[in-house]
Structure formats: C-alpha cells, structure tokens
Amino acid sequence: MEVSKILTYCNENRLAVCPQGGNTSIVGGSVPVLDEIVVSTELMNQIVSLDDVSGVLVCEAGCILEDLDNKLSKLDLMMPLDLGAKGSCHIGGNVSTNAGGLRLLRYGNLHGNILGLEVVKANGEILDLLSMLKKDNTGYHLKHLFIGSEGTLGFVTKVAVQCPTKPKTQNLAFLGLETYENVLETFKAGKGCLSEILSAIEVIDNESMDVVREHLNLRSPIGEYPFYLLIETSGSRDEHDQEKLNSFVEMALAKRFILNGTVVTEPSKFKVSFKSSEKRYLEHQRKIPETFKREGYVFCYDFTLPLQNYYKLVHEMRQYMGSQARRVFGFGHLGDGNLHLQISIKEFNPDILDYIEPHIFNRVKEMKGSISSEHGIGFLKAKYLSMIKDPNAVRLMQSLKASLDPNGILNPYKIFRS
Amino acid sequence: MEVSKILTYCNENRLAVCPQGGNTSIVGGSVPVLDEIVVSTELMNQIVSLDDVSGVLVCEAGCILEDLDNKLSKLDLMMPLDLGAKGSCHIGGNVSTNAGGLRLLRYGNLHGNILGLEVVKANGEILDLLSMLKKDNTGYHLKHLFIGSEGTLGFVTKVAVQCPTKPKTQNLAFLGLETYENVLETFKAGKGCLSEILSAIEVIDNESMDVVREHLNLRSPIGEYPFYLLIETSGSRDEHDQEKLNSFVEMALAKRFILNGTVVTEPSKFKVSFKSSEKRYLEHQRKIPETFKREGYVFCYDFTLPLQNYYKLVHEMRQYMGSQARRVFGFGHLGDGNLHLQISIKEFNPDILDYIEPHIFNRVKEMKGSISSEHGIGFLKAKYLSMIKDPNAVRLMQSLKASLDPNGILNPYKIFRS
Numbered sequence: 001m002e003v004s005k006i007l008t009y010c011n012e013n014r015l016a017v018c019p020q021g022g023n024t025s026i027v028g029g030s031v032p033v034l035d036e037i038v039v040s041t042e043l044m045n046q047i048v049s050l051d052d053v054s055g056v057l058v059c060e061a062g063c064i065l066e067d068l069d070n071k072l073s074k075l076d077l078m079m080p081l082d083l084g085a086k087g088s089c090h091i092g093g094n095v096s097t098n099a100g101g102l103r104l105l106r107y108g109n110l111h112g113n114i115l116g117l118e119v120v121k122a123n124g125e126i127l128d129l130l131s132m133l134k135k136d137n138t139g140y141h142l143k144h145l146f147i148g149s150e151g152t153l154g155f156v157t158k159v160a161v162q163c164p165t166k167p168k169t170q171n172l173a174f175l176g177l178e179t180y181e182n183v184l185e186t187f188k189a190g191k192g193c194l195s196e197i198l199s200a201i202e203v204i205d206n207e208s209m210d211v212v213r214e215h216l217n218l219r220s221p222i223g224e225y226p227f228y229l230l231i232e233t234s235g236s237r238d239e240h241d242q243e244k245l246n247s248f249v250e251m252a253l254a255k256r257f258i259l260n261g262t263v264v265t266e267p268s269k270f271k272v273s274f275k276s277s278e279k280r281y282l283e284h285q286r287k288i289p290e291t292f293k294r295e296g297y298v299f300c301y302d303f304t305l306p307l308q309n310y311y312k313l314v315h316e317m318r319q320y321m322g323s324q325a326r327r328v329f330g331f332g333h334l335g336d337g338n339l340h341l342q343i344s345i346k347e348f349n350p351d352i353l354d355y356i357e358p359h360i361f362n363r364v365k366e367m368k369g370s371i372s373s374e375h376g377i378g379f380l381k382a383k384y385l386s387m388i389k390d391p392n393a394v395r396l397m398q399s400l401k402a403s404l405d406p407n408g409i410l411n412p413y414k415i416f417r418s
Numbered sequence: 419m420e421v422s423k424i425l426t427y428c429n430e431n432r433l434a435v436c437p438q439g440g441n442t443s444i445v446g447g448s449v450p451v452l453d454e455i456v457v458s459t460e461l462m463n464q465i466v467s468l469d470d471v472s473g474v475l476v477c478e479a480g481c482i483l484e485d486l487d488n489k490l491s492k493l494d495l496m497m498p499l500d501l502g503a504k505g506s507c508h509i510g511g512n513v514s515t516n517a518g519g520l521r522l523l524r525y526g527n528l529h530g531n532i533l534g535l536e537v538v539k540a541n542g543e544i545l546d547l548l549s550m551l552k553k554d555n556t557g558y559h560l561k562h563l564f565i566g567s568e569g570t571l572g573f574v575t576k577v578a579v580q581c582p583t584k585p586k587t588q589n590l591a592f593l594g595l596e597t598y599e600n601v602l603e604t605f606k607a608g609k610g611c612l613s614e615i616l617s618a619i620e621v622i623d624n625e626s627m628d629v630v631r632e633h634l635n636l637r638s639p640i641g642e643y644p645f646y647l648l649i650e651t652s653g654s655r656d657e658h659d660q661e662k663l664n665s666f667v668e669m670a671l672a673k674r675f676i677l678n679g680t681v682v683t684e685p686s687k688f689k690v691s692f693k694s695s696e697k698r699y700l701e702h703q704r705k706i707p708e709t710f711k712r713e714g715y716v717f718c719y720d721f722t723l724p725l726q727n728y729y730k731l732v733h734e735m736r737q738y739m740g741s742q743a744r745r746v747f748g749f750g751h752l753g754d755g756n757l758h759l760q761i762s763i764k765e766f767n768p769d770i771l772d773y774i775e776p777h778i779f780n781r782v783k784e785m786k787g788s789i790s791s792e793h794g795i796g797f798l799k800a801k802y803l804s805m806i807k808d809p810n811a812v813r814l815m816q817s818l819k820a821s822l823d824p825n826g827i828l829n830p831y832k833i834f835r836s
Contacts, residue, residue, distance in 0.1 A: 053726075109530055112530020125810050134756075135518045137792060138803070139795060140833075145563070191583050195654040234614075236662065307472050308471075377555070377556055388556060390545065392545050400821075
C-alpha cells in the first residue's frame with residue numbers, strides 16, 4: 001500500500017511527515033511546521049463496505065464526513081458525529097483528533113463509536129485493527145492509541161464506524177433564564193424529562209446574544225434574559241417528542257427554573273424561521289473568527305469544565321479583563337461541559353495576549369477543566385502540555401511516541417514541543 | 419498509596435502480582451496461575467464523588483457494580499453497564515476487562531463511558547488520568563491502554579464514570595419467527611421503529627428454548643417457532659413506548675417478518691409473570707454452567723460475529739458435531755452481534771474438546787468474528803492470541819507490555835502465554 005511505502009522510505013531517510021486530511025484544524029495540527037512532507041488522505045476516498053442491517057461502515061481515511069453522512073442518510077443511518085467543518089474534514093482526521101462536535105451528547109465520542117482502524121506505523125508496518133465488531137475483547141485495544149493522538153503515533157488509513165439510526169424528527173425549545181443556577185436546575189430536569197430524546201443542550205449568555213444581535217441581525221424570539229438555553233430533541237415520533245418537550249417546558253415554567261420559553265410544535269413558518277435561526281446560531285458558533293470580524297480581534301477558547309465551574313470562569317475573566325476587553329462572553333455545549341469562551345478586543349495586541357495566557361489555562365487547570373475540549377493540542381498548545389498534565393502521564397506519552405516512532409518522523413512539533 | 423507501595427516492592431523484588439476484583443472471570447483472568455501474590459481491590463470500596471447534575475461518579479476500584487447502581491438509582495441515574503455478576507464484580511475489574519453486558523446496545527462500551535482512571539504502574543508509579551470531563555483532547559488518551567488489558571499493563575485504583583439517566587419504564591415484546599433471514603429483517607425494522615427506546619434485542623433458537631423448557635420449566639408464551647426474539651424498550655414515558663412497540667409488532671406481523679408476537683402493554687399479572695420469565699431467561703443466560711448441569715457437560719462459547727454469519731456458525735457446528743453432541747444451540751445479544759454458542763455432550767470427554775477446538779476458533783476467525791466477545795483472553799484463551807490476531811498487532815501488544823511492565827510482574831500468563 002502506498003502510505004506504507006512512503007512512510008518506509010521517509011523513516012529510512014529520516015524525513016519528517018505531516019499527515020493531512022481536510023486541513024480544518026484550528027490548532028495547527030495538520031500543517032507542516034518546518035520542512036515536513038505533507039502526506040494527504042485526499043485520494044483515499046472510497047467506501048469499502050456498508051451494512052445497512054448492523055449499521056457498520058468501513059471506509060478509507062480520506063472520505064469527507066458530509067459525503068459519508070449523505071450516503072448513510074439514504075439507508076436511514078447517520079454518522080455518529082457532526083461538526084462545522086463536515087463539508088471538508090476527512091474521517092481519518094476526525095479519528096486522529098478524536099473530533100467531538102454536535103452529536104456527542106447523544107451518541108458519545110469516537111472511542112465508543114469507532115469499531116476498528118487500519119493504521120500505518122512510522123516504519124511502514126501496516127497494523128490491521130480493522131474489526132467490524134461491537135464487542136471484541138481479545139488482547140489490548142490498540143485502536144485507541146491512534147484515536148486522538150493527532151497523527152503522531154501512526155497514519156490512519158481505514159476506519160470502521162458503528163452508525164446509529166437517523167432520527168426521523170427534531171424539535172427545539174428556546175428558554176430564557178435568570179441565573180446560572182437556573183441553567184443547572186433546568187439542565188438536570190431536562191435530562192430527567194427528555195432522557196432518550198435529548199440531543200443537545202446549548203447555553204448562550206446575554207453578552208453572546210448581543211454579538212449575534214449586532215453582527216447576524218438575529219433577535220431572541222422570547223425577549224432579553226441573562227441566559228438562554230437551546231434544547232434539541234431527536235426521535236422517531238414527532239407527536240411523542242413534542243408532547244415530552246411541551247410538558248417539560250410547562251414544568252420548568254411552573255417551578256420557576258425558567259422565565260420564558262417557546263417550543264416548536266407545528267411545522268409552520270415560525271418553525272422554519274426558528275430552525276434557520278438555530279442553524280445560523282450554530283454556524284456562528286462554528287465560524288467564530290469570520291463572524292466576529294466586526295467585533296475586532298477575538299481570542300477564542302475551547303474548554304471543558306465541570307458544570308459547577310463552567311460559568312464561573314466567564315465571570316472571573318470578565319472581572320480580570322476589566323476595560324481591556326470589549327466583551328467577554330461564553331456559550332457552548334452545556335450538555336458536554338464544553339465552553340466556548342471568547343474575549344474580544346479592539347485590535348490584536350501581544351501584551352493583552354500575555355495578560356490572558358497562560359493565566360487562563362492555569363485557572364482552567366485549577367478548576368479541573370481541560371484546555372482543549374474538542375480541538376486537540378496541535379502545534380499551538382504544545383507548550384502547555386507539561387503545565388496541564390500529570391508528569392507521569394507526560395512521560396508515558398513520550399515513551400509511547402519513542403517506541404512507536406523512534407525517529408520522530410510523524411507530525412513533529414505537534415502535541416510535544418520537541 | 420498502598421497499591422503503589424506493594425507494586426514498588428514487588429517490582430524491585432521481581433515478585434509476580436495477580437490483581438483481583440470480584441473474581442468473576444470465566445477465562446481465569448483473576449486467579450493466580452503459579453505463585454503470584456493476589457492483590458485484591460476489596461477494601462478499596464469508597465465513592466469519591468457523585469455529581470447528580472452531570473452524572474459523573476468517581477469511585478475506588480473495589481466498589482461492587484450493584485452497590486453503585488443502587489446508590490445511583492436514588493438520584494435517577496444508573497451505571498452504563500449491567501451484567502450477571504453485578505452482585506459481586508468490582509468496577510475495577512469491569513474496566514480492566516472492558517466488560518460488556520446487557521446495556522451495551524443502548525449505552526455503548528466502557529471506552530465511551532469511562533471518563534478517567536487512576537492507575538498504578540508495575541513500578542509503583544501512580545498515573546493520574548482521573549479526568550471527570552466528557553471532552554478532553556489534550557495529549558494521548560492513555561486511559562484506554564488500561565481498559566480491557568486485563569490487569570497486565572497497570573492496576574486500576576480509581577474510576578470516573580459518566581452515568582446516564584435511569585429510564586422510567588421498560589416494555590417487552592416476545593416474537594416468534596420462521597427463519598434467520600426474518601430475524602435480520604425484524605432487527606432492521608426494529609432499529610428503525612424503536613430507535614431511541616430500543617434497549618435490547620436478544621435472539622433465542624428453538625433448541626435453546628428446549629433446554630429452557632426442560633430445565634427451567636418455562637414455556638414460550640406464543641407457541642413453538644424456529645427462532646424467538648425478545649425486544650426490550652426503555653424510556654421516559656410508558657404510553658409513548660407502548661404505542662411505538664405495538665405499532666412495530668403490528669407492522670412486523672403485516673409484513674410477515676414475524677409469525678406471532680406478544681407485547682406487554684398493561685401492568686397486569688401477565689406482565690409480572692412475563693417479566694419474571696424474562697428475568698429467569700436472562701439469569702439462565704448468565705448462569706449457564708449451573709442451569710445446564712442436567713444437560714450433561716456444556717461447552718460454552720462467547721463469540722461476536724458479523725450478523726450475516728451469526729447463525730451460520732450454529733448451523734455449521736450442528737452439522738460438524740453430528741451425533742457427538744446432545745445439542746448445539748445458540749442465543750445471545752443479537753443487537754451487539756454477540757452469540758452464546760453452546761454444545762452439550764453427555765459427559766466431558768477430552769477427545770471431543772480437541773475435535774471442537776481450535777476448529778471452532780478458526781471458523782470464527784474466518785467469519786471475521788471475535789473468539790472473546792465479552793470475557794477477555796485471560797489464561798484460558800491465551801494460547802489462541804497469535805492465531806487470531808494480526809502478527810504486527812501482537813508485536814505491538816508485546817512491546818507495550820515490555821515497556822510498561824519490563825519485569826513482567828503484572829498478571830503473568832494472562833493474554834500472552836509467556
């Protein structure tokens with residue numbers, strides 16, 4: 001196989017390689033730093049097999065996520081992950097970065113959904129870990145070494161994925177809340193009432209809504225509140241899901257967890273406009289840098305935090321920044337503890353960057369959070385690895401790297417600085 | 419910490435250690451082979467923290483699965499796994515063996531549900547991988563090295579688990595079918611109709627039902643058929659789930675996928691007796707060796723197979739055994755491709771064992787299945803590892819073992835023969 005030949009040659013000649021999929025990384029994980037040879041998955045774009053009974057898809061690493069989802073859709077199946085870059089990102093890159101995205105709350109992460117992998121090691125050796133089975137407890141579960149290791153331990157060439165049934169219907173509720181405590185109460189009640197149909201719980205603070213209002217000309221359909229929750233359900237029977245969602249919102253209003261709320265119960269014009277707002281809201285969340293251009297310069301962070309500390313960090317950073325920031329705002333996938341914290345300033349200023357970092361990463365660490373929720377370490381965050389991780393864990397990572405790629409040819413300067 | 423001190427001492431003095439949890443392994447994974455020192459998790463039985471909003475549980479490795487489930491139940495949460503040995507198995511052992519069980523179809527495997535681990539390495543070094551976050555993409559995902567490696571790479575001492583919302587209601591359908599093709603058609607249709615509420619699809623062949631009839635005095639509530647399916651739904655609204663299940667069974671009857679079917683729609687006496695039958699059926703599935711005593715000697719296999727080959731193996735083995743076997747029968751978690759294939763003979767006979775093995779493992783391999791679906795390799799299947807695995811993968815396993823446990827003190831003779 002070609003990748004094996006390329007890596008064998010590069011390894012023998014000590015040539016560094018940068019594996020590249022759709023090149024959608026925002027931490028510089030898929031771009032060469034110095035003189036690495038870019039090996040792209042672009043031509044590895046074939047579906048190997050697709051079983052519509054078991055829902056098992058086997059494909060090459062260069063398949064584009066959205067193409068796979070479209071093909072599966074015809075069989076009432078779907079990919080267990082969805083993300084903003086789906087139109088260009090490759091499944092091999094998704095696996096290598098353990099991509100999270102919008103379906104994680106409901107369908108879990110890739111460590112749970114990837115059944116098998118074919119991987120080429122740095123020395124060109126092909127590892128056949130391409131199991132298509134949901135249960136296989138025979139020996140070490142090696143595939144996980146390559147899920148989320150950002151192409152530094154091996155080159156993923158084929159992927160077997162367990163694909164869930166595509167939901168037939170989606171419904172939305174948009175809620176206005178007074179405090180972050182109310183947000184947590186509503187979250188807990190929502191998990192109880194909506195349970196199996198809950199597919200997303202997104203939180204938006206009023207400052208984020210201001211940005212949306214100003215730059216996307218979108219208005220909250222329910223008036224202004226300090227916090228908003230967008231709750232999405234996905235299921236197989238529209239009338240059942242609507243009934244559940246309506247009674248949940250009624251209960252939350254009665255208990256004063258929420259101050260206002262609207263549910264989409266009819267396939268009306270309102271639904272269309274509301275859904276498209278939601279879509280635009282999600283797009284804005286995905287394409288922050290472009291959308292926020294008029295905001296000045298925006299520092300965008302992607303953290304996971306325990307729920308009790310989730311919004312505390314936004315409050316704290318707002319105070320810490322004072323008048324140095326135009327705005328400090330936060331929104332994100334509350335259901336996964338994933339916070340997109342944004343700090344906008346008039347124009348880029350390295351002093352402000354130094355003021356923010358590493359302070360903010362330290363605070364995340366102290367709050368038992370993660371400084372990279374979905375996007376990996378890549379090149380840009382490599383210098384913080386030793387700050388945030390247990391030193392014994394870092395040593396084990398380094399020894400795995402040394403053992404699997406002794407010449408260090410695979411994606412150098414990523415994850416580890418040297 | 420004590421485990422660290424014990425391992426440090428044992429490592430320095432080259433003393434072999436057998437980590438032991440509830441000692442419920444059926445492949446000899448948790449018993450010493452020669453003179454290993456048994457280190458038990460029994461006294462490590464404390465809950466460290468439990469957050470009823472996020473559903474994150476952190477506990478010590480010696481907590482008993484059922485105890486955890488009972489504690490969670492009071493908060494409307496549950497463990498993402500359930501298995502026959504829940505009354506005695508320890509969560510540390512579940513993690514070390516990547517235990518599957520009854521909830522896997524719905525909630526996925528432990529690689530998806532375990533958020534973090536604390537692990538002691540062979541040299542006594544403590545690895546703090548105890549993340550409590552659903553999304554954390556910072557460096558290699560080391561915890562997966564210890565999930566399913568059967569205590570040979572490290573000693574799991576603490577576990578963080580993502581716990582799902584406990585369903586409020588369960589419903590059952592019991593279906594009679596003519597052919598295995600009908601079984602697959604029904605399975606596919608069930609995934610489509612029941613989607614988010616589907617929690618188990620179990621298949622039972624008529625030969626298995628004969629055994630149940632003879633030894634447990636249970637009768638099929640719908641008459642005799644070549645195949646039976648037991649479909650379980652779990653959800654948050656009883657009337658919604660019943661409606662979905664009823665219309666699914668009506669549709670399957672109308673399309674002639676099934677010949678007969680009964681659904682539990684009322685909390686009546688029937689339900690109680692049916693549920694207890696189901697429970698007894700599940701118990702019989704769990705406690706095969708005892709239940710089948712009167713059957714003579716029973717060879718019990720735990721395979722995963724691609725669905726198109728799932729029942730082919732039973733047919734084939736029935737022919738292969740001919741009159742040498744009393745019965746060859748198969749049942750299992752169809753939803754996960756997990757087949758419990760049983761061969762009963764009058765009394766144990768080593769010639770028959772040699773006739774069956776390794777032939778049966780070879781066939782499973784040729785059919786792209788797994789010879790150990792849920793139970794691991796342990797001691798008993800170690801000799802087959804090189805037969806069933808890619809040689810490059812076995813070499814990588816061995817090099818991981820050598821690097822993490824250079825003196826080979828952790829659970830020797832397990833997974834690898836030497």
